[in-house]
Amino acid sequence: MLRLERRAEASQTMSYASPLIAILLMLIGGLLLFTLLGKNPVEGFKVFFINPISDLYGWSELFLKATPLMLCAIGLAVGFRANVWNIGAEGQLIVGAVAASAVALYFYESEGGAHVLILMVIAGCIGGMLWAAIPAFLKTRFNTNEILVSLMLVYVAQLLVSWLVHGPMMDPDGFNFPQSRLFEDSALLPILIEGTRLNIAFTFAVGALLVGYVFMFRSFAGFQMQVAGYAKDAARYAGFSAKRMIWIGLMSGGAMAGLAGMSEVAGPMGQITDHVSNNYGFAAIIVAFVARLNPVGIFFASLLMALLYLGGEQAQQYLNLPSSISNVFQGMLLMFLLGSDVFINYRIRWKEATA
Amino acid sequence: MDIFSSILFATIVAGTPLIIVALGQLIAEKSGVLNLGAEGMMAMGAIAGFAVTLHSGNAWLGVLAGMAAGAAMSLIFAVVVLTLMGNQVASGLALSILGVGLSAFIGKPYESDILPTVGALRIPLLADIPIIGAPLFNQQALVYFSWLLFGGIVWFLYRSRSGLILRAVGESPASAHSIGYQAIKIRYLATLFGGAMAGIGGAFLSVFYTPLWVEGMVSGRGWIAIALVVFATWRPFRVLVGAYLFGGVMVAQLFVQGSGLGINIPSQFLSALPYLATIIVLVIISRDQNTVRLNAPVSLGQPFRPEA
Structure with a gap:
């Protein structure tokens, strides 16, 4: 046997x-x-995996979809390496999107200018970090399981955004649709390639991967987290602060997820709705694992995961x-x-x- | 029914799926297996139960189908973590993602269908007791099932030999193995039982509670059930009490809004209460680490492989 x-x-x-x-x-x-x-498998394969990337526009869409995945996954990977299980990136993404949208709507019909986008980026990161700070605080102060707390907060975040787009953030001229005003141009991320929707957030994502790489493999804190992930007792014996690692792990996840949320509302969406996230926060968990928590791997795994999203859309359209x-x-x-x-x-x- | 009776009635109904799912998880965890896939197993149980009930016209076939679907999902999990020794946390997450996705996929054609309401099963005499009679004894049959399950599990865990073996495996699989018990097989059975119960819990939602299918309708109940087991410090009676507390929180919003008390709170705030309550009880219980540590099965979440 x-x-x-x-x-x-x-x-x-x-x-x-x-x-x-x-x-x-x-x-x-x-x-x-x-x-x-009952579909022809070859045809299905072609529609799902080949059609979405058969032209330049398709590739630009692939990179666009991969952007929030890369951001969320690199943030999560920092924590996962130290066994800090933040699985609430979905909620942190939503709160980041809410915070960024609040800035965009605050400056609505103002002069505009570069400060709007900069403030939106900052607000997005802070929003995500605030949401991730709750499990971090409860974990470090009361030893509360971060998996369950960060996950529960996903549902709370979904309800929060639902309330906002049905109430305070609703477009006053929007016939009561649960969505905000369309952001003005000054609150939208610049497009990278003319004729596509791929925007500058993609470069943020690549930048985040580089920073993540340096942190993980070239910094002492990254090394400490690696040790803690492999051997908790060894890390404790060496005097590495477990609390600090929990905070770093959750804050990096929160900040990057929040930035991903900002890049969605200021990018392809151009407004906030109650469907602000497309399960990116959960898909990013898969990306992080498939990538072995490695930034280079995250780049490629995000592209693969983005292809699965695009393939799904194609399958809906052409295969019903x-x-x-x-x-x-x-x-x-x-x-x-x-x-x-x-x-x-x-x-x-x-x-x-x-x- | 007066207001008190109807609140009690609704609380019991809302707590029932939590009891069934959490007790199933309790058994799995007592054997040392932490399956975070309850949400996915419930979702699969819900769609399987709904589809089979719709096609067959028999709600009990639906419940059976839900049970089978939940067990099948847990079998995937069991193969990955018990035979292939995968990471239990990650595999449970994967099972949740897979189950929620697969159920949404399968359920798409069923989104506009509604099942006929299944009548309550009235227990003669007892149901005539004033005030508490109707809420307790004129209920869905699965409510009584949840009580039987509770009684059965208490007996099994603390009064039967097999229950003792199960707990031994959860405390120290290596010792249990060395005195001749097949730890892996016992863990398989416990995991499958957990999956079957999660499937029934899911089917209860789609066949009796709503009764319709909507994508994402489990809405975190699987996770709440997992939190409930921690909150109950792995004791069945506390699972029962906790589930009704949560059931109460879940129905609170219906009564606050329908009460006409002039309270005008956005519905989203009330809907968030069960999730916030989960966080609060987790904080309360984990403040006292000794209680958690004393009661948690020692090998929970640890892979085991007998080195023959």
Whole structure:
């Protein structure tokens, strides 16, 4: 029978190969899914994975969608490396978007100018950080589980934005639709490539990945967090402050998620609605894992995840499938990844069954 | 019914899915398995229960389908964390994401359908007791099921030999294994039970409670149930009490708004109460780390692999 046998040493090769195996399994799962749904699998594959990026505009949309994912994922990865499980990036993104929108609406019909966008960026980051500060404070002060608290706050954030766009932030000339005014040009991020929607937030995201890289691999605090992630007791013995790591982990996640929220309202949306997030905060968790919490990996995993979003939209349009098929692919990907990770520490051996 | 009876009635109904799901999770956690996928398993139970009830016209087939769907989801989780030794926290999250996504995908065609209301099961005599009779004994059958489940689990955990073995596995799988118990198999069974209960809890929502299917209708109840187990410090009776407390918070908004007391609070604030209450009880319970540490199964969340 087949048996798992522990490797003498964790396999470096497998730790890189396992995400690729997971992607492959996800693609096979996708083909099966299309077949089960009575669609031609080859056609389905083409619509889902090829069509979205068959021209320059498609690629620009891919980078646009990947932007909030990169931002959220790099922020989360900093915390995940130290086993700080902030899974409320979705809520932090929403509150960041709310804060940035408040600035945009405050300056509505004013002179405008560069300060509006700068203040929006700051407000977005602070909004996200405030929301992440709640689990950080409760964790460090009362040892409250940050997973459950950050997650509960996602629902609260959704209700908060719902109240705002039905009330204080609602467009007065908007026929009671739950959405704000359209922001003025001074509150919109500059476009990078003419004729596309790709905006300057993409460069923020790449910048964040670089900063994240330096923090993780070149700073002492990053090293401390790495140690804490591998061996909690060793970190404590070395005198590294666990509280400080919790704060750094949650604040980086909150700030980046808040910035992602800002880049959505000041980018492709141009206003705030109660559908401000598209599950980016949750998808970013998958991105962070698939990327092995590595900034370079996050860049590519975000593009893959963005492709799943675009593919879902295409599948809705051309295959008449619900766009939530994207979430099915996302969930499959993470599940396959966690499963195939077993081969990092174990190998399969054929063994005679012993009586 | 007078106002008190109707509040009690609604509280019990709202608390019931929490009891069923949280007790299922309690069993899984007692064996040392932390499955954060309850939200996803409930969502799958809800859509499976709804679809089967709609097609078959039989609500009980729907509940069975919900149970099977929840168990199937937990089987995926069990294979990943028990056989392949994946990280339990991450795998549970993945299961939640997968279940919520998959249920939304499957449920799309059902979004405009409504199920006929299932009548209450009246218990003769008891239901005639004034004030508390109707809320307690003229209820959905699954309400009585949640009480039976509670009684069964108390008996199982503290009075039966198998319950003792289950707890032993949760405290120290290595010791349980060394004296001849198949720790992995026991963890599999406990995880599947947790999944089956989460599926029933989900089906209760879509078949009896609403009764319709909307994407995201579980709206955090799976997570609240997980928090409830921590809040209850892994004791079944406290799960029961906690679930009704949360049920009360959930229905509070309906009564505040319908009361005509002239209180004008935006509905979103009232809807946020259960989530805020969850945070508050978690803070209260985790302030006292000793209680949590003394009661939490020692091996909770730790992978185990017998080195043969």
